Amino acid sequence: MGVTVVLCAVSAVLGALAGGLWFRRREKRTLQSLDGMLDQAICGEFSPTKFDESLFSAVESRLADYLEASAVSARNLQAEKDAIKTLIGDISHQTKTPIANLLLYAQLLGEQPLPPQGRDCAAALERQAEKLKTLIEALVKTSRLENGILTFQPVVGPLAPMLEQAVAGLQPKADRKGITLTLLPTQAQARFDPKWTEEAVCNLLDNGVKYTPTGGAVTVSVTAYELFCRIDVTDTGMGLAEEEQAKVFQRFYRAPAARDGEGVGIGLYLVRQIAAGQGGYVKVSSQRGRGSTFSLFLPREGAAASERIFRN
Known part of the structure; x- marks a missing residue:
């Protein structure tokens, strides 16, 4: 009888130890998996995988959903930046020639034999064209800086x-x-x-x-x-x-x-x-x-x- 009790106690202890070791290994694998997911997210290379329905894997799944949503947001943000970059380039390219022509014709007009009122109008036209040129250039520079299109090299x-x-x-x-x-x-x-x-x-x-x-x-x-x-x-x-x-x-x-x-x-x-x-x-x-x-x-x-x- 006494031997049986001892054997049962030893079996229970060994079972508890085995269960604890299994739990620790599973916990370690889960933490390693979470760590790997975060590393992938930091590098911008995260891709979701399948998980079972245990408690730890449920945490993994929720973290995976969050990281996947973040990755989608990052891709959408990059797409928006690319679209803004293209738009800024188009604006810069498409406005250069018209503004240059405005300045040229305003200067040519100012060289003509005009009455005083006409000369004032030609001078005002040239000033406004210069102002428009300055505004477009400043807006393009500012937009490129704000959207990270241009970077500093200090x-x-x-x-x-x-x-x-x-x-x-x-x-x-x-x-x-x-x-x-x-x-x-x-x-x-x-x-x-x-x-x-x-x-x-x-x-x-x-x-x-x-x-x-x-x-x-x-x-x-x-x-x-x-x-x-x-x-x-x-x-x-x-x-x-x-x-x-x-x-x-x-x-x-x-x-x-x-x-x-x-x-x-x-x-x-x-x-x-x-x-x-x-x-x-x-x-x-x-x-x-x-x-x-x-x-x-x-x-x-x-x-x-x-x-x-x-x-x-």
Whole structure:
């Protein structure tokens, strides 16, 4: 009798151990399966498979349904981006020739022996065609950035060459308006995409020259910190009221005092997109009637170390 009880107890223990081992193995297989499904989803290669109706497999099935839905959403999003890319390309291509023709004929018309009123109309036509050209180009650039069609390629390098090119591009406009445009010397380095950062700086310079009266000044300077480089574009223009400063980087926003001037209100928005796309940011410090300073912050990953090596 005693032996029978012992044998039953041993059998029960062995059965429990066997059941526990089976459960652990099944749990491990399920976790490995879930881990593999997540790896496939991360790599964009997830495809559903069949599962049995046990509790763990029910969890697998629900996770599989969720990942499959996510994969479908990702494919739909990519399809939408491809469609937007095609649309942007079509708009850019189809509008270039008509706008170029508008500008050409407006210029030819302005060269004809017209009465004063006719000359004013020809000049207005040319200005509006230029405005349309600027608007289309800005919208295409912004749409490409927002939809990830264009990507940044930042590298560590000196800021001076890029800033010199930007200043040189705006120098004729500043000269025509009688504005002093100055770039202060700098040896600072940062991590940035030269092409797109120059685009951002040109927009800041254009904004400064545009809203600075004749006889004023626009100055570009650089301050290097441990983590960021700050590019300041300071003007002696009309300035911004405090309530306008939070809105000035919004798309199509124009300050009330600037609505009758040139521009479409997208340049500063594009600056913000370019800064954010490179891990930086932009801010403004201004007072009404006392000018503005727009500051573009760029990351310095690796730049500080490069400068120390260069100095040594």
